[in-house]
Amino acid sequence: MRAMLLERIGDPLRQVELARPSPGPGQVLIRGLACAVCRTDLHVVDGELTQPKLPLIPGHEIVGTVVELGKGVSRFKIGERVGVPWLGSTCGQCPYCDNGEENLCDLAKFTGYTLDGGYAEYTIADQRYCFPIAELYSDPEAAPLLCAGLIGYRSLVKTGNAKRLGLYGFGAAAHIVAQIAKYQQREVYAFSRTGDTEAQEFALDLGAVWAGNSNELPPARLDAAIIFAPAGELIPQALKAVGKGGIVVCGGIHMTDIPSFPYSILWEERSVCSVANLTRRDGEEFMALAPKVPVRTEVETFRMDDANEALNRLRSGQIQGAAVLVNAGASG
């Protein structure tokens, strides 16, 4: 099979021919149709996440067709369309797993990081961590739901019933969260890089009540903010934008260092937290909710062979919505 391989941190991915893997017990072999490109993939390729398996096939927002079943697989049938997310497996026994917090599992494995992922023609996945995909979505449209959507949803849940919601970094995750937030009758305030009027217009099109630059304060005090951009300086900025008791949720796996800030902007029970990974329950809830809203994803597609170009465009902020790699045979 053809795959895009990371052999050394910082090198471009190399297109290689590899033996098609065989599914072990409980695993499915999936013919990849589409795989979205996540900012986390950039953090892996650029070495900001330091524990990847190498060589590695990146990619953790995979949509594909089940083509072979390992021993004991009963959740899916041959020919079924499934999605594979970032959480690839957990131990099921540690205190976190026991407590419904499998996202924090001490021994978790992650697709496209510690397990081979979806920048390839075929992928192996544990059936227990895959999700069925709603008919409504084409293959490329469904792919960003699997991380941008899922992590975005988990981040949104952390904001409780916040009415006025700020979204910092209006990319793949924010464009999905904005639609759910609007459906839940919240007000979305969208923040983008200074001068990125395209992203701001995109946010307004998706129902944001206000859009501006991330160094601006919104016209009203926010109840909560979610930061999707990997820029640590946004944390004090967002704390200044939220009112008393407001929460600032960091939705990314990596951020640059947070500059020091006066205690007064945290005072009055404001809080900052991060969101790590996902649980299968998040996935079930979100995949059921998305077609009800209905969440529509804006995608820019690239051929699988052009993964490096897609990564470069994402790095330089030139993607509107989500970048998605497609294999021949994917539905438009």
Ligand SMILES: [Zn+2]
């Ligand atoms: Zn565990």
Ligand SMILES: [Zn+2]
């Ligand atoms: Zn991701």
